[in-house]
Amino acid sequence: xxxxxxxxxxxxxxxxxxxxxxxxxxxxxxxxxxxxxxxxxxxxxxxxxxxxxxxxxxxxxxxxxxxxxxxxxxxxxxxxxxxxxxxxxxxxxxxxxxxxxxxxxxxxxxxxxxxxxxxxxxxxxxxxxxxxxxxxxxxxxxxxxxxxxxxxxxxxxxxxxxxxxxxxxxxxxxxxxxxxxxxxxxxxxxxxxxxxxxxxxxxxxxxxxxxxxx
Numbered sequence: 001x002x003x004x005x006x007x008x009x010x011x012x013x014x015x016x017x018x019x020x021x022x023x024x025x026x027x028x029x030x031x032x033x034x035x036x037x038x039x040x041x042x043x044x045x046x047x048x049x050x051x052x053x054x055x056x057x058x059x060x061x062x063x064x065x066x067x068x069x070x071x072x073x074x075x076x077x078x079x080x081x082x083x084x085x086x087x088x089x090x091x092x093x094x095x096x097x098x099x100x101x102x103x104x105x106x107x108x109x110x111x112x113x114x115x116x117x118x119x120x121x122x123x124x125x126x127x128x129x130x131x132x133x134x135x136x137x138x139x140x141x142x143x144x145x146x147x148x149x150x151x152x153x154x155x156x157x158x159x160x161x162x163x164x165x166x167x168x169x170x171x172x173x174x175x176x177x178x179x180x181x182x183x184x185x186x187x188x189x190x191x192x193x194x195x196x197x198x199x200x201x202x203x204x205x206x207x208x209x210x211x212x213x214x
Contacts (some may be wrong), residue, residue, distance in 0.1 A: 111157065
């Protein structure tokens with residue numbers, strides 16, 4: 001079996017309530033909505049994956065999924081998380097998954113491209129675990145393209161979208177997290193800029209529209 005037997009793999013995680021955190025309303029819905037978009041006709045062809053929410057999004061399960069991906073890596077991987085977070089990691093249903101552990105496990109997955117999307121407080125703190133020095137959030141860069149270029153250089157093959165900088169908090173809106181709501185709107189409404197039989201929207205176009213909506 002080819003190392004790239006799975007071309008597009010999606011792993012979406014959403015946790016409304018983790019140990020020590022207040023109860024969120026829409027984190028689990030965020031994960032489900034993102035998963036549905038990327039595995040529907042709007043997403044890449046034959047995308048497959050998992051959407052783990054509530055108790056299913058626990059440390060043991062998530063690490064097991066990442067180990068499986070390391071054994072049989074896809075060509076493209078999307079990892080999405082919505083829920084509580086800190087400068088140290090993301091809060092799963094049974095406790096913290098440290099950014100240091102997550103970055104290590106993702107490095108072991110031999111993908112061509114990995115897209116990481118975090119809708120959580122202190123989301124961009126993750127960037128500090130994939131390069132030397134800290135990676136700030138979108139709000140600290142006047143030029144969003146310079147920010148994207150800096151991230152691309154820090155981790156070739158990895159692209160990251162964060163709802164917040166390393167020092168700020170995320171918020172919920174009506175029906176979804178504020179960032180995820182804008183991102184979904186961008187994916188559904190942004191003009192296509194990649195010519196094909198299906199009019200795909202590039203990550204850059206979606207990022208630009210999302211940034212304007214927020």
